[in-house]
Amino acid sequence: MTTDPREQYKRQAAQAAVQYVRDGQIVGLGTGSTARYVVLALAERVKTGLSIRGVPTSRETAELARRAGIPLIEDVPPSDPHACEWDGDCSLDVAIDGADQVDPGLNLIKGGGGALLKEKIVASAARQFIIVVDDSKRVPVLGGAMPLPIEVVPFGWGCTARLIETVGGKVTLREREGRVFVTEAGHYILDLYLERIPAPERLEAQLNMIPGVVETGLFVRRTDLLIVGTPRGVLQEARSAKR
């Protein structure tokens, strides 16, 4: 049992988040230590009769959800092999995920765990995108100690890195245990260190113009509801206008 109070805050916020899930919904399941609490809390509701289907954003989350008893869409192949897995209309009812940083406009940095590509696809398909964090993730402005993960094609990644640095900051190729980190989609991650990201929407557009960039960890104006675990209890903040 951990004594880190942040774990408790994450768990409490996750429990609040799963109350938004309704019977029959298709639910995007995020990745990371906070999303793990969400999956476990959702599994508790499934045990007591909630009927949902999950769309996991990583193999790690898929395994956890299966073990916990949450049915996954990917385990039931669609009858039409050309149809989108998500009920033909490519939309999810709700997605719940964690974040590495949250700014006052509820813009995010995500991708610390390397699952940003699926996370962004799921977030953009979700009618409601709920972010669950402990209060250490809230920042006045994105950036600083937290690098911005950028998923890139391995071919020519060094050139892509140089082009990214023309936008500003310093790039490092992500490694794990002495090897280049490879995402589930077979890409690399470049972590971009920037002191401040005061205009995340502009930066996202600039980065998306660079050949070789697959996706960035900037989630701009996507959060519908932020749920924060704090020492004073769970706080919730809704975004007023959607996208």
Ligand code: A5P
């Ligand atoms: C995974 O790729 C990330 O986007 C995570 O959602 C993010 O890093 C938050 O993770 P923790 O909840 O573990 O801090």
